[in-house]
Amino acid sequence: MAANAPALRVENLETHFFTKAGVVKAVDGVSFSVERAQILGLVGESGSGKSVTGFSILGLVDPPGRVVGGRILFDGQDIANAGEAQMQSLRGNRIATIFQDPMMTLNPVLRIETQMVETVLAHQEVNRETARKRARDALGQVGISSPDERLAAYPHQFSGGMRQRVAIAIALLNDPDLIIADEPTTALDVTIQAQILYEAQKLCRERGTAMIWITHDLAVVAGLADKVSVMYAGRIVEAGAIDQVLDHPVHPYTKGLIGSVPSRNKRGSPLYQIPGTTPALLNLAPGCAFRERCPRADPACLEEPGLSEPVPERAVRCFHPYAEAEA
Amino acid sequence: MSAFVIRRLLQSIAVVMVMSLIVFFGVNIVGDPVDMLINPEADQADIEAAIRALGLDRPAHEQYWYFLVNAFKGDLGSSFIFGQPALQLIVQRMPATLELAFSALFLSVLIGIPLGVYAGLRPDTLASKTIMSGSILGFSLPTFWVGLMMIMIFAVILGWLPSTGRGETVPLFGVPVSFLTLNGLSHLLMPAVNLALFKMSLVTRLARAGTREVVHQDYIKFARAKGLSSRRVVMVHVLKNIMIPVVTVIGLEFGGLIAFSVVTESVFAWPGMGKLIIESIQNLDRPVIVAYLMITVLMFVFINLVVDVLYSVLDPRVRLQDMRA
Amino acid sequence: MTALADHGADHGAEQGVGQADSPLRRFLADFFESRVATVAFAALLGIVFIALFAPWISPTNPYDLATVDILDNRLPPGSEGFTGMTFWLGTDGAGRDILSAIFYGLRTSLSVGVMSGLIAMVMGSSIGLVAAYFGGRTDTLIMRIVDVQLSFPAILVALVLLALLGKGVDKIIVALVAVQWAYYARTVRASALVERRKEYVEAATCLALDHRRILFRHVLPNCLPPLIVVVTVQTAHAISLEATLSFLGIGLPVTEPSLGLLIANGFEYMLSQKYWISIFPGVALLITIVTINLVGDQLRDVLNPRLQR
Numbered sequence: 001m002a003a004n005a006p007a008l009r010v011e012n013l014e015t016h017f018f019t020k021a022g023v024v025k026a027v028d029g030v031s032f033s034v035e036r037a038q039i040l041g042l043v044g045e046s047g048s049g050k051s052v053t054g055f056s057i058l059g060l061v062d063p064p065g066r067v068v069g070g071r072i073l074f075d076g077q078d079i080a081n082a083g084e085a086q087m088q089s090l091r092g093n094r095i096a097t098i099f100q101d102p103m104m105t106l107n108p109v110l111r112i113e114t115q116m117v118e119t120v121l122a123h124q125e126v127n128r129e130t131a132r133k134r135a136r137d138a139l140g141q142v143g144i145s146s147p148d149e150r151l152a153a154y155p156h157q158f159s160g161g162m163r164q165r166v167a168i169a170i171a172l173l174n175d176p177d178l179i180i181a182d183e184p185t186t187a188l189d190v191t192i193q194a195q196i197l198y199e200a201q202k203l204c205r206e207r208g209t210a211m212i213w214i215t216h217d218l219a220v221v222a223g224l225a226d227k228v229s230v231m232y233a234g235r236i237v238e239a240g241a242i243d244q245v246l247d248h249p250v251h252p253y254t255k256g257l258i259g260s261v262p263s264r265n266k267r268g269s270p271l272y273q274i275p276g277t278t279p280a281l282l283n284l285a286p287g288c289a290f291r292e293r294c295p296r297a298d299p300a301c302l303e304e305p306g307l308s309e310p311v312p313e314r315a316v317r318c319f320h321p322y323a324e325a326e327a
Numbered sequence: 328m329s330a331f332v333i334r335r336l337l338q339s340i341a342v343v344m345v346m347s348l349i350v351f352f353g354v355n356i357v358g359d360p361v362d363m364l365i366n367p368e369a370d371q372a373d374i375e376a377a378i379r380a381l382g383l384d385r386p387a388h389e390q391y392w393y394f395l396v397n398a399f400k401g402d403l404g405s406s407f408i409f410g411q412p413a414l415q416l417i418v419q420r421m422p423a424t425l426e427l428a429f430s431a432l433f434l435s436v437l438i439g440i441p442l443g444v445y446a447g448l449r450p451d452t453l454a455s456k457t458i459m460s461g462s463i464l465g466f467s468l469p470t471f472w473v474g475l476m477m478i479m480i481f482a483v484i485l486g487w488l489p490s491t492g493r494g495e496t497v498p499l500f501g502v503p504v505s506f507l508t509l510n511g512l513s514h515l516l517m518p519a520v521n522l523a524l525f526k527m528s529l530v531t532r533l534a535r536a537g538t539r540e541v542v543h544q545d546y547i548k549f550a551r552a553k554g555l556s557s558r559r560v561v562m563v564h565v566l567k568n569i570m571i572p573v574v575t576v577i578g579l580e581f582g583g584l585i586a587f588s589v590v591t592e593s594v595f596a597w598p599g600m601g602k603l604i605i606e607s608i609q610n611l612d613r614p615v616i617v618a619y620l621m622i623t624v625l626m627f628v629f630i631n632l633v634v635d636v637l638y639s640v641l642d643p644r645v646r647l648q649d650m651r652a
Numbered sequence: 653m654t655a656l657a658d659h660g661a662d663h664g665a666e667q668g669v670g671q672a673d674s675p676l677r678r679f680l681a682d683f684f685e686s687r688v689a690t691v692a693f694a695a696l697l698g699i700v701f702i703a704l705f706a707p708w709i710s711p712t713n714p715y716d717l718a719t720v721d722i723l724d725n726r727l728p729p730g731s732e733g734f735t736g737m738t739f740w741l742g743t744d745g746a747g748r749d750i751l752s753a754i755f756y757g758l759r760t761s762l763s764v765g766v767m768s769g770l771i772a773m774v775m776g777s778s779i780g781l782v783a784a785y786f787g788g789r790t791d792t793l794i795m796r797i798v799d800v801q802l803s804f805p806a807i808l809v810a811l812v813l814l815a816l817l818g819k820g821v822d823k824i825i826v827a828l829v830a831v832q833w834a835y836y837a838r839t840v841r842a843s844a845l846v847e848r849r850k851e852y853v854e855a856a857t858c859l860a861l862d863h864r865r866i867l868f869r870h871v872l873p874n875c876l877p878p879l880i881v882v883v884t885v886q887t888a889h890a891i892s893l894e895a896t897l898s899f900l901g902i903g904l905p906v907t908e909p910s911l912g913l914l915i916a917n918g919f920e921y922m923l924s925q926k927y928w929i930s931i932f933p934g935v936a937l938l939i940t941i942v943t944i945n946l947v948g949d950q951l952r953d954v955l956n957p958r959l960q961r
Contacts (some may be wrong), residue, residue: 058552092554099552104545109567118563119553170553343801467945469892471899472934475915479931481923489922579803586805593900607901608815616815623808631803 006033007210015056016070020284026052028234037208041221046233058085095122096171100183102163106155113151140167161192182214233289240314250321296320339628346624404614422502425601428584430519435526443534465528474521474594491596497573518595537569578634582627664958682954690949692943703762704754705870714748742928760910763889768828776836806831843875877955884948911937
C-alpha cells in the first residue's frame, strides 16, 4: 500500500432498500476517505444511514437492500461490486468489524476459542495450534488476563466489557488494514467505554490501522477521531477535521447536535433541542432533508444543496451555513 | 453436572411411582382385577388360588405393594392368549418397534433438518413454499391413511416394495434387525417413512423457525463479517443454535414415535409391540396391556431424562444456571 | 403495537355486533380475504350439510338389510347394480353403496368429533379458568396434571382408556375428551392469566362481584379468540384420532361405521386392486380434516392480535 494513499476512499456511495412500499435511499451519495493510522468518526442519529454505510463497505447489505451506485476504493481497488468470494477473503481479514452490542455478536453456543480460531483459519494457511496461539495473543493484547482459561469459556461467562474486548481481539486477529466499528461502546458503562476507546486508539496508532468509528455520540468521537463526517438522512451534511467541526460547526444540524450535548461550560443554560424528528427515508421529498427542522430554512432549501468545500478538507451541505466565526 | 443428573433421576423415579399407582388403581377401579388379570376361562378353584397368589384378598395398599414387588421381579402376569409371561412377550417384540422408531427418527432428522434450514434461509422461493405446504399435509393427514396410500402405490400398483412384514433379519449384538439385509431394508423402508412423516414435518417446521430467527441475529452477521464461508456460517453457527430446540423436541417426540408405531405396525403388519398391544386390546389380553403400559411409561420417563441431560450438554447456558441453582 | 391491538380486541368482545365497522364485520372481511380459506369454508359447510342430512340425501340406506343386495358386492365405481341402480363410487364387500356409506360415515365421524370437542372444551376451559382465577396451589396442581398428561402422546392416552373401557360410541367420546381437555385448559388458563391482571377484573373483585360472574361474564369472553382456534385444530385432531382408532378396530363398534371403519373394511380388498372400497372413504376423511385445518389456520391468522394490520 502506498504511504499516502488512503486505506479506504468511498465515492458517492448509494445503497437503497427496495421495499414493497417504495425505495428507501438509506445511503444517498456518501463520500469520505480514511488513511492508515487515522480514525474517522461517522456521526449521525439512528436511521441516518451510518450503519448501512458500514455494511455496504463490507458487502453485507441484506436484501431488499443493494449498493446501487458509487465506488468503494479499498487499497486502490473498487470493491463496491466485488464478488462474494473476494469480499469473503477481505472480511475479517483485511477489513475487520466490531459491532454494537457485545451481548449479541458472539455466538452463545460456541466457545470463544472456536469463534476466534475459525476467524484465523478462514484466512490463513496455518494449523489449529498456531491459530490458537494467535487467539491467545490477541486476547492478551486487549488486556484480558489468563487467556487460556478464557478461550475455553462461553460468551455468557463474560461481562459486557469483556465481551467487547473479545470482539476487538477477534477484529485484530488477522492484523487488518481497516476496522469498521459500529457503535462499539454504546452498550457499555462509561468507565468501560473509556477503556475501550483508549485501547482502540492505541491499537490504531501502533499498528497503523485505519478505523471508521460509527456512533451517534459526538462526545465519543471528540476524544478519539482525527476527522468526522456527520450524516443526516443518508447524506453527509458536514465533514472536516474533528476540532474544526466540533469547535466551529457550520451546518445547522451539526450545530444543533453539539448544542444538545450537556457540558460543564453550559451548566444552567437550557440544552438545545433540535425540533421535530428524523424524517422517514421512504419516498423522501427532494430538497434539503433537514429543512423541516432547520432554524435557517427558506424556500431555497426546497432545492437539493450540494456539498461545498469552504476550505480544503472541510465540506458542508447547506445553502445557509453558519460562518465559522459565529460558532 | 452430576447433581443435576441425580436430581432429574429422582424426579423420574417419582413419576414412575405415580404412574404405577395410576395404572394399578386404574385396573382396580375401572374393572374387577380378577377379570383383568386372571384368565376368564379358568375354573373356580384356579381363580381362588390365583386371587390368593396375587394377594387380591388383601387391603389395597398391600396389594399395591405386591404389584410393585412383582413388577420389580419382572413379573407382570402371563398372557391369556400366548400363555407366556407378558413381559417376555413385549421384550421379544421390542427390537422390531425400536428399529422402526429409530429408523423413523433418523429419517425425520436426516430429511427434516436440511429441508427446514433451506426453507428458513430462502423463505420466498417456490421450493420453500412447497416444503412448507408439504409439512402442513404431513401434520394433518392421518398416519394410517398415508400408510394405506403408500401400500397402494408402491406395493400394489408399482410393485416396488413388499407391503407387509419385517423381511429377513440378521442378529446384531444378539438382537435381530432388518436394516442390514436388502430384503429387510425393503420391508423397513415404507413403514419407517410412514412413521417418520409426522415428525419430519415437525422437525422441518422447527428447523425453519429456528433458522429464520437465528439468521437475523447479530452473531450471524458478525460471523459473516469475520469472512467465514456461508457453509461454515450455516453448518456451525446456525445449525448449532437451532439444534437445541430440535434435539429437545426430537427427544420428547421419540416417545411419540413409539406410541404411533401402534398405527404403522398395524398397517404394515410389522411384528412389533404396537401390533401386539392392539391385538391384546382386541382380545382383552389384560396382563399384556398392563405390562405394555408400565414398560411404555418407563420408556417415556427414561427418554425425558436423556433429553434433559442432552439439553444441558448442548446449551452451555442451561449448564450454568444449574450450577448456580 | 401489541398492547394497542390487545386493547382493541378487549373492546371488540365487549361491544359486540351492530356498528358499521364492527369487529365481527372486520373479522369476516379478514377471514374471507383468503381465497383458499373461503373455498375450505364452503367445502366444510357442504360436509356439515351432508353429515346433518345423510339419511335424506343418501341414494340408499347402506345399513338397511332390506335394500342391500349381497349380489352387488365389490362392484367398481359407476357400475349398475342388480336392481338397476348406479353405484357411482362402487360397492363394498357386502354390496353396500360406498357413496351412501360415506355420507353415513361422515355423520358418525363428525358427530363423534364435534361432541367430544364440545365436551372437552367446556370441561377444559372451566378447569383452565379455575386454575387461572384461583392461582396458587390449585393452579400448580392443575397445571402439573396438564403437563404430565400432555407429555404422553394422544394415541397412547386413548389406547389406555379404550383398553380399560372397551368399544362403544360413549367410550370413544370419553377417550377423545380425555385426550383434548388439557389443550383447552392450557389455552384458556394462559389467556385468562393475562386478563386477570387487567384492571377491570381487579375492579370487579373489589366490588365483591360473584366469582362465577367475573369468570364467565368478564374473563371468559376475552379468552375466546385463542379458544376458537384451538377448537378447530382439536376437532380435526379428534376426527383423525377417532378414524385411526376405528381403523385399528379398537374404536367404534361395527354397528356405528365411521369413515375409519369403512377404510379398514376396504383395506383387505386393496391388495386385490379393489381400491375404491378404501380410497373414497379415505378421500372424504382427508377433505374433512384438511378443510377444518385450513379454516383453523386462517382463523389463527385473523384472530392473532400480533399479526393484525
